[in-house]
Amino acid sequence: MKSKLTLRLDEGVKERAKRLAEERGTSVSKIVEDYFRLLLRDTSGGPSSAGSSDQDIGEDGPAEKRPAEESAHSLSPRVRKLKERLGKPAPSVDMDEDTRRWVEAAAKKHA
Structure with missing residues (x-):
């Protein structure tokens, strides 16, 4: 169930948020909801005890x-x-040992 929440924002922030939402093809409400969903997750990656919705799990x-x-x-x-x-994704590729190590190191570095 959705419910209404009123936020008080600086006028400039509000206008920038509206432009961002328009650029992303969504609403300010959806951006705020998604942000709160991220904030309410614990460090293990699951929903926190603060609450979750049917969409989370x-x-x-x-x-x-x-x-x-x-x-x-x-x-x-x-x-x-x-x-x-x-x-x-690209199909699996045969790589020599040096290339495979390089790919694994890059993946680990940027994970």
Whole structure:
């Protein structure tokens, strides 16, 4: 169930938030809700004891544990477009040992 919340913001912040929401193809309310969802998660990645909604935890567990296809609806429009442009992941590639170590080190560094 959704309910209304009134926020008091500096006029400049409010206007910038409206522009951001318009650029992302969403609403200020959705941005604020998503931000609070992030804040209310504990360090283990699950919902905190502060509360959760039906959208946070489904039959398959927390949203971040579900397959990417199922949680794709929660992506921002910008990220969704980028994902569509990137397409499917590259097929597995045979690499020599040095290249494999380099890829693993880069993945670890940027994880």
